[in-house]
Amino acid sequence: MNMRVKRMTGILIGFLTILLLGDPRFQSSLADKILPASRSLAAGASTIAGCLAPAKARTAFPGSSEYQSARTVFNLRYKYAPAAFVFPTTVAQVQNAVGCAEQLGIGISPRGGGHSYEDYSLGRGRDGVIVVDMTGFTDISYNKAAGTVTVGSGFRLGPLKLALWNLGKVTVPCGVCPSVGVGGHALGGGWGFVSRKFGILSDSIVEAQVVIANGTTVRANAIENVNLLWSLKGAGANSYGIVSQFTFKVHDVSATMTHFSYTFLKSQQAQTVKAFQIWGQVAVAEVTTSLYLDPSGGNNFYGIYMGPSANLNAVLKAFMDNVPAPSNQTVIETDYITTVLIDGGFSQNADPSVLNLHSFTYPTATFKAKSIIVKAPGFSGDGIKTFVNSLQAGPATSYFIFDLFGGSASVINQIAPGDSAWVHRDALFSIQMFTYWQNNPSQSSSDITFIDNLWSAVRPYASSEAYQNYIDQDMPLSAYYGSNLNRLISEKKIWDSNNVFNFPQSIPVR
Ligand SMILES: Cc1cc2nc3c(=O)[nH]c(=O)nc-3n(C[C@H](O)[C@H](O)[C@H](O)COP(=O)(O)OP(=O)(O)OC[C@H]3O[C@@H](n4cnc5c(N)ncnc54)[C@H](O)[C@@H]3O)c2cc1C
Incomplete structure (x- = not known):
């Protein structure tokens, strides 16, 4: 894959460039993660196994090879050691796992695609929990007349997009990485390259089927448990229950689309940021873009226009009028x-069936991210000067992605902040800030300091908000939920007063 394609694929870029899987240092670090079957965990294991056994779900305990491979999540920074993994395929098995966690006083972490930036699906910030891996929930049923699809929460985004395309050239708006799980993604927002036209993924949730703390299953939709649905749409990750199934509204994507990518020089980074934000405010809803920047000079503006390439110059005019001629460009209708x-991250000529994957698309990485x-x-x-000067002084192993959320035409901004738990309705864009390293502790601490300092430097020019799907343990809950936080806490008291579903940044009971 050449550099241009890497830049086009946003978050993929940094992870691909380190190619950890081929690195012997990575392989030995993975071996370090293998948990010895300690006496105390082995003792707990038999009690947990006894409780889980009647439901007959597949399980994995410390010491087994399945346990070792199940511990691999996207961010290799943490080494949580769950007490057990459960791989349910029925709602009754999920109910059993929730019941065991409550009865035995053990924490529980549902897991979708395992892409949480803080690995909250592996251990909710600590060892010894029961991980409920939902990847066995992949039923799908398309209701063409209603314009909806009902899917198991274990789907990943690539297989879901492919299935919907094959079913009727429709889609749900969601993120770019095909291996991200629908579960965590939809419950924290879910932004992608058709989101300015169709909203974030949580906006398309019509109904969720949820196993709640008392072990029963409820439906949340526009008629039943309306406030639970409101909470799940942005604050649903392991705070109110385990979602086993979603019904989403689908959207027509049968029309011609144009993928574009323009590369600029390092010396032009400040100009592209300025142009991006001027243009973003007036851009039509049919276009969604990102801007990728890094200290080595990466400066790439890319995205999708939902229309023919003949219109692209007019669609991007307010951007192009404010930047010099690009050093490289690709436009694909x-x-x-x-x-x-x-x-x-695949070739445009690849057979779409490559999207039908069941594990990580990109090499896993060791990283810290902020937004x-x-x-x-x-x-x-x-603000631009501060941002660009700070980033240019950073390590080569860092990068930044501006994701365009808003602008007056964006559907994301046309929903009121209180209409769902996802509050960021007046965002123009979010910036993802990444730094990654290869198990070198001295590099990790200087890289994390760099990202922290950059975030603090730009904070006065930005807002106090951050995007909950880019979860960062340094952020207060107010950054993620703003004026919706009090209502979310009230709902938490109703649905999970014993705080069965929790992690360091879950909705609290207080
Ligand atoms: C490579 C990569 C690319 C990404 N690209 C994008 C992007 O383009 N756009 C974007 O918006 N975000 C993106 N993200 C962020 C992503 O949306 C979040 O990390 C999301 O939480 C991942 O969901 P998951 O199911 O894969 O993760 P998991 O780690 O499995 O889960 C994340 C959280 O959700 C909870 N959870 C999972 N399933 C359920 C369930 N069924 N019921 C209740 N709680 C559940 C978990 O307990 C955990 O707290 C990306 C992340 C990565 C690593």
Whole structure:
């Protein structure tokens, strides 16, 4: 894969460039993660196994090879050691796991795709929990007349997009990485390259089927348990229950699409940021983009326009009028599923069946990420200077992605902040800030300090908000839920007063 394609695929870029899987240092570090079957965990294991046994779900305990492979999640930074993994395929088995966790006083972590930036699905911030791996929930049923699809919460985004494309050239708006899980993604928002037209994924949830703390299953939709549905749409990750199934509204993506990518020079980073935010405010809803920047000079503006390439110059005019000629550019007029392939890091000529994956698409990585939300009109001139000067002084193993959420035409901004738990309705864009390393503790501490300092430097020019799907243990809950936090706490008291579902940044009972 050449550099241009890497840059186009946003978050993939940094992870691919380190290619950890081929690195012998990574392989030995993975071996370090293998948990010895300690006496205390082995003792607990028989009690847990006894409680789980009647439901007949597949399980994995310390000491087994399945346990070792199940411990691999996307961010290799943490080494949580769960007490057990459960791999349910029925709701009754999920109910049994929830009942055992409550009865034995053990924490429980549902897991979808395992992409939590803080690995909350592996241990909710500590060892010794029961991980309920939902990847066995992959039923799908498309209701063409209703314009909805009902899917198990264990689906990953790539297989879901492919299935919907094959079923009727429809989709749900969601993120670019094909191996991200629908479960965690939909419950924390879910932004991707058709989101300015169709909203974030949580906006498309019509109904969720949820196993709640008392072990029963409820449906949350526009008629039943309306407030639970409201809470799940942005604050649903392991705070109110385990979602086993979603019904989503689907959206037509049968029309021609244009994938574009423009590369600029390092010396032009400040100009591209300025142009991105000027243009973003007036961009039509049919276009969604990112801007990738890194200290080595990466400066790439890319995205999807839901229309023919002949219109692209007019669609991007307010951006192009404010930047010099790009040093490189690619414009591909194609169909929706090909844009999914390109953004997923595959060749545009690949057979779409490559999206039908069941494990991580990109090499897993050891990283720290932060995010910040910037509201219109964007950074001031001083803010841009501060951001670009800080990033250019950073380590080569860091990168930054501006994701365009808003602008007056964006559907994301046309929903009121109180209409669902996802509050960031006046965001112009979010910035993802990444730094990664290869198990070198001295590098990790200086890299984390760099990201922390950069975040603090731009904070006065941005907002106090951050995006909960880029979860970062340094953030207060107010950054993720703002004015919706009090209502979320009230709902928590109703649905989970004993705080069965929790992690360090879950909705508290207080
Ligand atoms: C490579 C990569 C690319 C990404 N790209 C994007 C992107 O383009 N757009 C975007 O918006 N985000 C993106 N993200 C962020 C992603 O949306 C979040 O990390 C999301 O939480 C991942 O969901 P998951 O199911 O894969 O993760 P998991 O780690 O399995 O789960 C995340 C959280 O949700 C909880 N959870 C999972 N399933 C359930 C369930 N069924 N019921 C209740 N709680 C559950 C877990 O307990 C955990 O707290 C990306 C992340 C990575 C690592």
